[in-house]
Amino acid sequence: MADKRITIQTTRYDPDKDEKPRLQSYEIPFYDDSMVVLDALNYIKSNVDGSLSYRWSCRMGICGSCGMMVNGTPKLSCSAFVRDYWPRPILVEPLNNFPVIRDLVIDMDDFMHKLKSIKPWIIRKQEIPLGAGEHRQTNEQIDDFRQFSECINCMLCYAACPVYGLNNEFLGPAAIALARRYNLDSRDQGLKQRLPVIADNEGVWECSFVGECSVVCPKGVDPAKAIQQSKLDTTMRFVLPYGNRD
Amino acid sequence: MDFESYDVLVVGGGLAGIRAAIAAVETNPRVKVGMVSKVYPMRSHTVSAEGGAAAALRPEDSYENHAFDTVKGSDYLADQDVVEAFVREAPIELIQMEHWGCPWSRDPDGKISARPFGGMTTWRTCFAADKTGFHMLHAVFQTSLKYPQITRHDEAFVTKLLVEDSRCVGVVALDMKTGRFDAITAKSVILATGGLGRTYAFTTNGNICTGDGMSLAYRAGVGLKDMEMVQFHPTGLPFTGILITEAVRGEGGYLLNNEGERFLKRYVPNKMELGPRDIISRAMMTEFEEGRGFEGPHGKYLHLDVRHLGEKVIDRKLPFMRELGREFVGIDIVKEPIPVRPVQHYMMGGIDADISGATPMAGLYAAGECANVGLNGANRLGSNSLSECLVFGAAAGRAAADYSSAAKPVTANPVDAILWDEARRVEVAYLEKKGGSERIGAIREEMQHEMDAGAGVFRTKEGLQKLIERLGGLRERFGRIKIEDTSKTFNTELTSAMELDFMLEISQTIAVSALAREESRGAHARRDFPQRNDEKYLKHSLVFSRDAAKPRLEYRDVHIENFKPQARTY
Numbered sequence: 001m002a003d004k005r006i007t008i009q010t011t012r013y014d015p016d017k018d019e020k021p022r023l024q025s026y027e028i029p030f031y032d033d034s035m036v037v038l039d040a041l042n043y044i045k046s047n048v049d050g051s052l053s054y055r056w057s058c059r060m061g062i063c064g065s066c067g068m069m070v071n072g073t074p075k076l077s078c079s080a081f082v083r084d085y086w087p088r089p090i091l092v093e094p095l096n097n098f099p100v101i102r103d104l105v106i107d108m109d110d111f112m113h114k115l116k117s118i119k120p121w122i123i124r125k126q127e128i129p130l131g132a133g134e135h136r137q138t139n140e141q142i143d144d145f146r147q148f149s150e151c152i153n154c155m156l157c158y159a160a161c162p163v164y165g166l167n168n169e170f171l172g173p174a175a176i177a178l179a180r181r182y183n184l185d186s187r188d189q190g191l192k193q194r195l196p197v198i199a200d201n202e203g204v205w206e207c208s209f210v211g212e213c214s215v216v217c218p219k220g221v222d223p224a225k226a227i228q229q230s231k232l233d234t235t236m237r238f239v240l241p242y243g244n245r246d
Numbered sequence: 247m248d249f250e251s252y253d254v255l256v257v258g259g260g261l262a263g264i265r266a267a268i269a270a271v272e273t274n275p276r277v278k279v280g281m282v283s284k285v286y287p288m289r290s291h292t293v294s295a296e297g298g299a300a301a302a303l304r305p306e307d308s309y310e311n312h313a314f315d316t317v318k319g320s321d322y323l324a325d326q327d328v329v330e331a332f333v334r335e336a337p338i339e340l341i342q343m344e345h346w347g348c349p350w351s352r353d354p355d356g357k358i359s360a361r362p363f364g365g366m367t368t369w370r371t372c373f374a375a376d377k378t379g380f381h382m383l384h385a386v387f388q389t390s391l392k393y394p395q396i397t398r399h400d401e402a403f404v405t406k407l408l409v410e411d412s413r414c415v416g417v418v419a420l421d422m423k424t425g426r427f428d429a430i431t432a433k434s435v436i437l438a439t440g441g442l443g444r445t446y447a448f449t450t451n452g453n454i455c456t457g458d459g460m461s462l463a464y465r466a467g468v469g470l471k472d473m474e475m476v477q478f479h480p481t482g483l484p485f486t487g488i489l490i491t492e493a494v495r496g497e498g499g500y501l502l503n504n505e506g507e508r509f510l511k512r513y514v515p516n517k518m519e520l521g522p523r524d525i526i527s528r529a530m531m532t533e534f535e536e537g538r539g540f541e542g543p544h545g546k547y548l549h550l551d552v553r554h555l556g557e558k559v560i561d562r563k564l565p566f567m568r569e570l571g572r573e574f575v576g577i578d579i580v581k582e583p584i585p586v587r588p589v590q591h592y593m594m595g596g597i598d599a600d601i602s603g604a605t606p607m608a609g610l611y612a613a614g615e616c617a618n619v620g621l622n623g624a625n626r627l628g629s630n631s632l633s634e635c636l637v638f639g640a641a642a643g644r645a646a647a648d649y650s651s652a653a654k655p656v657t658a659n660p661v662d663a664i665l666w667d668e669a670r671r672v673e674v675a676y677l678e679k680k681g682g683s684e685r686i687g688a689i690r691e692e693m694q695h696e697m698d699a700g701a702g703v704f705r706t707k708e709g710l711q712k713l714i715e716r717l718g719g720l721r722e723r724f725g726r727i728k729i730e731d732t733s734k735t736f737n738t739e740l741t742s743a744m745e746l747d748f749m750l751e752i753s754q755t756i757a758v759s760a761l762a763r764e765e766s767r768g769a770h771a772r773r774d775f776p777q778r779n780d781e782k783y784l785k786h787s788l789v790f791s792r793d794a795a796k797p798r799l800e801y802r803d804v805h806i807e808n809f810k811p812q813a814r815t816y
Contacts, residue, residue, distance in 0.1 A: 014733045034485050034544075034574075046687025050739040051731035055285075057452035060488045061573060062380055062566075063289045079573055101423055102736035112286070112400070120388035122347040134344040136356030142349050149349050149381065153288050178388075185347065 004030040006082055007089035008040050010052065013100055021100060024049075025089070030082055037090060038066055038077040041104075054104035061218060064152035067159065068104050069093040074156035074216045095159035097168070108155055114171055115153070117197050118179040123190025141186040148181035148226055150219045157213035157223055169202040173213035173223030176204060180226035183233065191233065199234035252280035252397070253650040254643070255416055255432030257404050257459060259287030261379070261632060262614025262639035263438030264386045265339075266603075269643025270650075271395045277647045280430060282399040282419055284454065284741070287387045291440050291452045292635065295379020296491035296566065297363060298371035299343075299632035301336035304360060307368050309333045316630060317809045319365040319522050320623025321768035322784065323472065325805035328601050328620040332630075332637050339636035340372055348385040349374050351563070361563070362496045363629045365522035365816075371629040376491050376566045382632060399430065403741050404458065406668045407435065407466045407610070408661055414466070414610035415656040418668040422741065425734025427669035429661050433650035434609045436642045437463060437597060438635075441615040445749045445756070446590035446702075447694035450482055450489035459616035461748035463597045464755065468605050469788035469800070471618040473752070474760035474770045475594035477626055478527040478703050482589025484544040488574055490567060490586055492628040494552055495519035497563050501526070502549040502583065503538040517816040524625040524769040525816065527588035531703050534587075542585060549583035556580075588703055592631065594622040594769065595759070598788060603642025609649065613642040620786070620805065624768020676740050682728035686739065689727070690746050693720050693753060701756050706773045710761040717754050724750060755789045758797050763787060780811050 005027050013021035026044050038056055045052050056066040059078040066077045071091050082090065098106035128135065157173035164170050179198050183191045198204050204227050213223040254270040256263045259281055267279045283290065302312040312333040317324050340358065344350055350358040351373050363371040374381035390396055401422040408416040408429060416431035439459030443451025464470050480501070481490040495501070501519055503509045513529040514521030521529075530548055533539055539546035552560060552567075557580045560568055564579075571579040596618035603611040603619065613619075614635045621634055700713030724747065731739035765779035766772050785801040792798045 015735055016733045032485070032543075045739075045742075046685065046691070049730065050686065050728075050742075051733070053731075053736050053738045055289075057285065057289055057454045058291065058294050059452065059486065060294060060570065062377070063291075063293045063452060065285065065289045102733070105736050107423075108286070115388070116391045119392070121392050122345065122389075127345070130338055130341050130345065134341055134350075134358050137352055138354075138356050139352050142352065146349065149384075150377075152293075152380070153286075182347070185349075187345075187347065 004086070006030040006040060006086050008044065008092060009089055010041070010092040010104065011094055012103055014102055030086055033083055035082045036078055037070055037080040037082060037092060040082060040090070041077065041092070053102045062152060064154035067095050067154045067156050069096060069159065074159040076154060076156070076218050079218060095155055097159050097161065097165045098155070106155070110168060111153070111155060111158065111172070111174070114175040115178065118171070118175050119190060119194055120178050120182060122182065122185065122188050123193055125189050135187045137186050145181045145184035147221050148177045148184065151177055151221050152219055154218065156216045156218060160212040160216040162210055162212070163206055163208055167202070167206065170206040171198065171203050173227065176230055177221055177223040177226040180230055195234060198230050204230045204234060250280060250428065250430045251656065252430070252432040253277045254434050254436065254646045255280040255282065255430060256436045256438055257282055257417060258290070258438035258440060258614070258616070259283035259285070259387070259398070260290030260438060260440055260614060261292040261383055261386060261635035263436070264390050265636050265639030266436045266438055266613055266643035266646070267396050268386070268390055268393065269640040270647040271393050273644045273647035274651055275395065277395060277650060279396045280399065280432060281396060282402045282404060282417065282430060284401060284403045284458070286400050287398070288384055289454070290383060291455050292379045292383040294450070294452060294489060295632055296376045296489060297493035297496065298361060298373035298378045298629045299340055299382065300363065300366065300370050300627070300629040301340045301372060301633055302333060302370055303337045303340060303358060303372065304369065307370050311367060312370060314809055315366050316621070316627055318814055319625055319627040321625055321778065321814055322811040323623030323767060323786070323804055325620030326807040326809060327805050330807070331601055332621055332634065335637040336633040339633060339640065343382055343385060343636065346385050346389040348381050351375055361493060362520055363627070364492050364495065364520050364526070365627040366629070371496065373493065376493055376564045379632060402428070403744065404462060405672060405744060407462050408664055409466050409607070410656070410660050413608040415661065418665055420672070420741070422736050425737060427665060427672070429665040431656040431661055433653040433656065434611060434646040436603065436611040436613060436646050437616055438612070438614045438639060439616045441593045442749065442752055443590050445694065445697050445753045447691070447698045448482065448487050449590040450479060450487055451590070456745040456749050457752040458745065458748050459612065460597055461751050463605065463610065463612065464751065464791050466607065467791065468607050468610065469598040469790050470752070470755050471595055471598040471786050471788050472624070472759070473595035473755045473789055474763050474787065475624050475768060476590060476701065476756060477523055477592035477594060477769050478588045479523055479591035480526040480530055480588050481550055481586035483570070483574060484542055484547050484585055484587055486574055487589045488570060489591065490550060490570070490584055492523070494550055494564060494567055497552070497559065498555055499550055499552040502551055503533050504540050505538060509533055509538065514816040521816050522625055523628060527703050528771055530588050540585070545587065547585040547587045550586045551583040552579055553581065553583065592626055594618065594624065594626050601641070602645040603638055604645055609653065611642040611646050613639040624770060676729050676743055677732055679727070679729055682726050684723045684727045686727055686743050686746055689720050689723055690749070693717065693750060697753055701760055704771050704773050705760055707761065710757055713757045714754065714761065717750060717757060721750050755797055758799065759787045759789050762799050784811060
């Protein structure tokens with residue numbers, strides 16, 4: 001193990017100095033079989049080049065910070081094992097389809113606005129008081145929306161989505177999956193308030209059903225399914241008699 | 247340089263911080279709340295909490311039982327008035343989380359379910375499968391988006407508290423995207439910055455857990471309480487330190503040594519795998535020392551075995567553990583035991599704060615892991631911390647909102663001067679620094695290994711003295727660091743350096759507090775003083791900054807009510 005090496009090629013971009021992104025190559029020890037791409041970046045930052053910039057925190061696939069393009073595929077770098085790429089070089093780039101702030105750091109403000117726009121909170125006609133206790137909900141009712149609640153906002157699906165790549169007005173996979181998460185929750189009555197956003201020109205109808213979002217999701221969420229189901233929601237609104245539209 | 251002003255400013259966007267922000271707004275809808283965090287809130291380390299949140303919600307449970315378990319778990323160092331308030335508020339807070347959309351796992355009747363947990367005498371740990379922290383954080387964060395009174399400053403790194411006439415009036419923060427220093431002023435400030443696990447090499451904590459808030463308060467003259475009380479979780483994955491939840495044992499998993507023996511019968515015979523974390527971690531270390539651990543490429547380990555639970559239970563209750571096993575160890579936990587060993591996990595100690603989160607400094611509050619309100623004493627029970635974030639986050643939010651309604655506005659003049667001084671300090675100390683040779687990464691790694699060695703599961707006088715000396719040496723070397731990155735844009739070498747500065751400081755407070763406590767209590771196990779000494783040390787330690795090498799220590803009596811200290815056996 002001691003003398004194995006791995007080459008990491010990574011995007012460098014500092015808007016203070018660089019006109020456009022460039023690639024830089026680092027050859028570092030492949031020091032442990034359990035090493036992930038994030039470990040390789042940390043090795044570079046600690047030992048070779050302190051100026052390399054990227055986001056990371058939990059290194060266990062749940063905080064959603066460390067999404068990057070690894071050899072052209074959107075991945076959580078904490079869960080991309082070097083051994084799966086070695087001995088060939090690994091190309092690490094910022095997530096596709098986003099403006100780049102610096103090196104591997106993308107600007108995700110756009111998603112934060114989209115997240116808010118779908119009203120990702122429980123909407124009730126009338127709140128029940130805390131003293132009345134919890135809403136009753138069965139595990140089966142939770143199963144209806146469970147997978148959509150597993151989204152970690154890592155942005156891999158946006159990086160994989162060709163529609164978002166062409167038109168960043170598109171609401172996009174994660175935001176639609178989260179809207180679906182609330183619409184399917186037996187405690188929620190907010191479908192009507194969310195429909196204008198998801199039925200909008202830039203909502204679900206933009207999706208051309210490529211399905212890449214579901215392929216790259218590291219958490220087993222199926223945004224493509226959420227989008228197709230939401231299309232049905234938006235049509236049903238116009239088909240059902242008025243009294244059944246809530 | 248901008249000059250934002252709020253009524254209440256929350257530092258930290260995890261469970262405690264967001265809960266505080268919402269509580270402030272709900273206390274007084276006219277309150278303007280700012281929330282500054284060095285990461286997007288959903289990246290906060292709450293996200294990694296797995297097992298559950300404790301509350302006496304079930305009819306067979308009682309406040310008194312939850313309180314007694316917590317006090318006994320704390321080895322009698324918890325303040326009992328605080329525990330009492332906590333156990334009464336926790337059920338309300340978990341119901342509130344339910345109303346906010348947390349997908350709690352349910353009983354067949356549709357009510358919130360619960361599971362057994364270490365040190366708890368009944369099933370009171372409510373859970374959302376084994377991603378409880380993740381679901382709570384996303385639910386509370388997404389809910390916070392509906393309050394127009396809350397303004398977020400994401401990815402802003404706080405470097406200093408603004409203090410005017412002994413009152414906290416805001417923070418100086420570095421906007422990471424632009425490199426600009428901002429004074430963000432407020433009539434009150436709530437620190438909710440989480441833990442300090444990254445002072446250790448082997449930790450469950452994420453990269454962001456660098457004790458920033460504790461250090462900020464300490465530098466401003468506020469005491470840090472019980473800093474010797476560091477929790478080691480029994481079950482971390484070797485190499486990465488990734489947390490394997492206590493819920494694995496709660497659901498019936500076994501801890502086994504290399505003889506296939508459930509060795510806890512020799513340590514906690516009545517509780518076995520459901521003993522408290524401090525005692526089980528020591529038992530595991532003892533097994534290693536006595537040659538009953540497995541030897542692996544990443545050190546010694548023991549087995550955590552869930553095979554007998556069956557695939558159905560595992561997939562329903564512990565799906566994330568199966569995922570982690572597959573992803574990070576390459577095993578299927580349905581078919582193979584999980585390799586585990588004790589790992590730094592949580593800080594009981596923290597910013598001295600009272601039952602409402604108020605610190606001794608006017609206008610400054612603290613909540614969550616960075617605070618020590620007196621709930622956890624010398625050992626926190628698993629699943630009390632998520633509930634603590636809610637209960638004391640909400641308490642701090644209410645108290646800060648009330649304080650701000652009556653407080654004088656902040657004056658611009660001194661604030662401006664502090665801002666300029668602080669921006670200049672950082673430029674001189676880091677960005678314009680010439681001729682340094684020491685790598686941040688190297689100093690950080692050495693600090694982490696020294697902390698593992700000197701302030702780990704077992705401590706000694708010699709080990710702690712050596713640690714203090716070594717930390718002093720690292721502090722000296724820190725003065726000669728080399729910063730390669732001079733960019734204004736998202737300069738993570740600069741923020742890493744400032745985090746290391748914070749960590750070197752609080753590591754020293756841990757070592758000094760641990761050296762002074764010549765007894766063994768809860769998580770603080772001294773080989774040279776193996777007994778608890780109530781006569782001398784039934785007291786909180788408080789450490790104050792005097793000069794970096796020699797902090798000042800004080801002690802304060804523990805608040806005892808109904809539960810008189812007795813021998814702690816399980």
